[in-house]
Amino acid sequence: MIGYVTIGAADFDRSLAFYDALLGSIGAKRLMELEGFVLLGQSVDESCVAVVKPYDGNPQSVGNGMMIALRLDSKEAVDALYAKALELGGTDEGSPGDRGGIFYAGYFRDLDGNKLNAFYLG
Secondary structure, eight states, X not given: OXXXXXXXXXXXXXXXXXXXXXXXXXXXXXEEEETTEEEEESOTTSOEEEEEOOTTSSOOOOOTTOOEEEEOSSHHXXXXXXXXXXXXXXXXXXXXXXXXXXXXXXXXXXXXXXXXXXXXXX
């Protein structure tokens, strides 16, 4: 249902390096590049993440309560992506663990403070 989500970048090149490495570790690549906009994903037929310079020219800011959740296929994949985010300079928002029986997730923030989670249902 979700085609893509956008993440505003304060330092576009720095953010792209973070997301190239982070999402590349789960098989994503750059699918489209325009001035101030890069779409990353595994294919255009699946949900994607866009890293953008804010269109209105104002500084990037973090949406309160906004979070991007990345579905993975195992608890080990959640652990690995969470560790990769921290290795790349992201910050911890809740280490990976069971949250409610069938939901396993780890929470982190990117270099600009955007909140993400990696999760597995099963």
